[in-house]
Amino acid sequence: MRALWTTKTGDTVSTELTELPDDTLMPGDVTVDVDFSSINYKDGMAIMGRPGIIRNHPLVPGIDFVGTVADAAAGSGFAPGDRVILNGWGVGETHHGGLAERARVKSEWLVPLPEAISPQRAAAIGTAGFTAMLAVLALERSGALENDGSVLVTGAAGGVGSIAIAVLSRLGHRVTASTGRLDEADYLRSLGASDVIDRAQFSEPGKPLQEQRWIAAVDSAGGNTLANVLAQLEYGGTVAACGLAESAGLPSTVLPFILRSANLMGINSVNAPHALRVQAWDRLARNLDLELLDSLTTTVGLTDAKGVAEQILAGQVRGRTVVDVRR
Ligand SMILES: NC(=O)c1ccc[n+]([C@@H]2O[C@H](COP(=O)([O-])OP(=O)(O)OC[C@H]3O[C@@H](n4cnc5c(N)ncnc54)[C@H](OP(=O)(O)O)[C@@H]3O)[C@@H](O)[C@H]2O)c1
Structure with missing residues (x-):
């Protein structure tokens, strides 16, 4: 072979x-x-x-x-x-x-x-897309997506980020894409992002509590980005932490948790139990626009x-x- x-x-x-x-x-x-x-x-x-x-x-x-x-x-x-x-x-x-x-x-x-997904499209979803769906399921379980407001996706032009945007926007959420590649703004809007912002605004150390901007977030970056996103969550908001593209560090405080009831949910695709995998693939078959996936x-x-x-x-x-x- x-x-x-x-x-x-x-x-x-x-x-x-x-x-x-x-x-x-x-x-x-x-x-x-x-x-x-x-x-x-x-x-x-x-x-x-x-x-x-x-x-x-x-x-x-x-x-x-x-x-x-x-x-x-x-x-x-x-x-x-x-x-x-x-x-x-x-x-x-x-x-x-x-x-x-x-x-x-x-x-x-x-x-x-799943019957609705071809082998090539399933590979296009791959671990990144599966992880994006695990993140969406975690946000749903937390209840945060029931509120009105914007959902932030960091690492937006990457694999997890692109599929998270496509799924969240198809589910009817207003999605803000954070990227280091502002020249990809048209691409990110084509996936369903309503707003595209520069990831630089998250990359420096920030105050532990900041203006409340997001009902929920999918984060691929970790580090200062995750700390700043936590500091910007609305009351009861949730971040699904998937990755460490910026850093494995988390220079945060307990303040978002004890003053804004923030939730931080970890996502591990490697050891996800079988029933959750089947649920995630079923939801991908139903909630991901497969022609958009091709794009x-x-x-x-x-x-x-x-x-x-x-x-x-x-x-x-x-x-x-x-x-x-x-x-
Ligand atoms: N927990 C799990 O089970 C699991 C599963 C899959 C992936 N992951 C992790 O999730 C992350 C994304 O994976 P992927 O396969 O989607 O990778 P990817 O396609 O390379 O996407 C990562 C994106 O992160 C952004 N990024 C890169 N450096 C950054 C920095 N210094 N600060 C902020 N953002 C930065 C970039 O997006 P922009 O250019 O748009 O800024 C990049 O495209 C990785 O850390 C990966 O290890 C975890």
């Missing part, structure tokens, strides 16, 4: 396209012919050798894939020909991942592909995946990038 292969020699990590024997695959009760994978921020980190993602080298990177079951053990709940999605579970981190023509995984990690998607072959990994770390990737592993 063709695969990306990340190796480590001393302190040097490198990723190359190679041919691997099928017996490279790790234990699992379902073998999947991968149709499509994608490049998420985490894949960029893994492929480019940033520490903390791949825990055991050598490894096939790729934290998600969409494919067709080739072989399934009795009792796995799957049969050859079934279309399946995988997001997370340490795939592409500790277990061979999706940037290959085949994968072998545990059946409990797989979610059936934010670029498709590349396995040969180009490494270049995209480099670009995503540089903040140069707009929306989502699907990898057609047969190309």
Whole structure:
């Protein structure tokens, strides 16, 4: 099978396209012919050798894939020909991942592909879009989206941000997009953002309580951005914290929590329980405009995946990038 292969020699990590024997695959009760994978921020980190993602080298990177079951053990709940999605579970981190023509995984990690979504579109949603929907579900559970007002999405032109905007606006919310790429304002408006603002206004340390602007927010940045968003939440507002594109730090105080009843909800797509995964994919099938999804998607072959990994770390990737592993 063709695969990306990340190796480590001393302190040097490198990723190359190679041919691997099928017996490279790790234990699992379902073998999947991968149709499509994608490049998420985490894949960029893994492929480019940033520490903390791949825990055991050598490894096939790729934290998600969409494919067709080739072989399934009795009792796995799957049969050859079934279309399946995988997001997370340490795939592409500790277990061979999706940037290959085949994968072998545990059946409990797989979610059936909803009928309304094609394999390529499911990969376009990928872990980023799945995470965006987990964030929307968390905001809904908090009750914050029942209030009138604006929802802020940071990291707006990235994968999580783009899909969060598309879903929230389709659900009827007024969405403000925060971006470092103001030249992408037309793109962000095409996804449904009502307002586009410069992320620079969130990137410096700010006061612990600021003017109340947002009923809710989806944050991919962390750091000063998340601290400032917390300080700008309306009473009872909620931030769903997904990422650390700015920083893993959170230089905040308890004041937004004890004086404005702010809520901070964490989002973890890797270990999300199965029932929540099925719910999120069902909601994506119903609440994401799939033609709009096409407009934010670029498709590349396995040969180009490494270049995209480099670009995503540089903040140069707009929306989502699907990898057609047969190309
Ligand atoms: N919790 C989870 O389970 C989970 C799942 C998926 C992703 N994530 C995390 O979520 C984040 C987004 O992932 P992604 O795949 O959507 O990546 P992405 O496509 O690269 O999007 C990240 C976006 O963040 C913005 N950004 C970059 N540097 C920034 C900075 N210094 N300050 C503020 N914003 C900055 C950029 O948007 P603009 O150019 O529009 O400003 C960039 O496009 C990453 O940190 C990723 O690790 C977490």
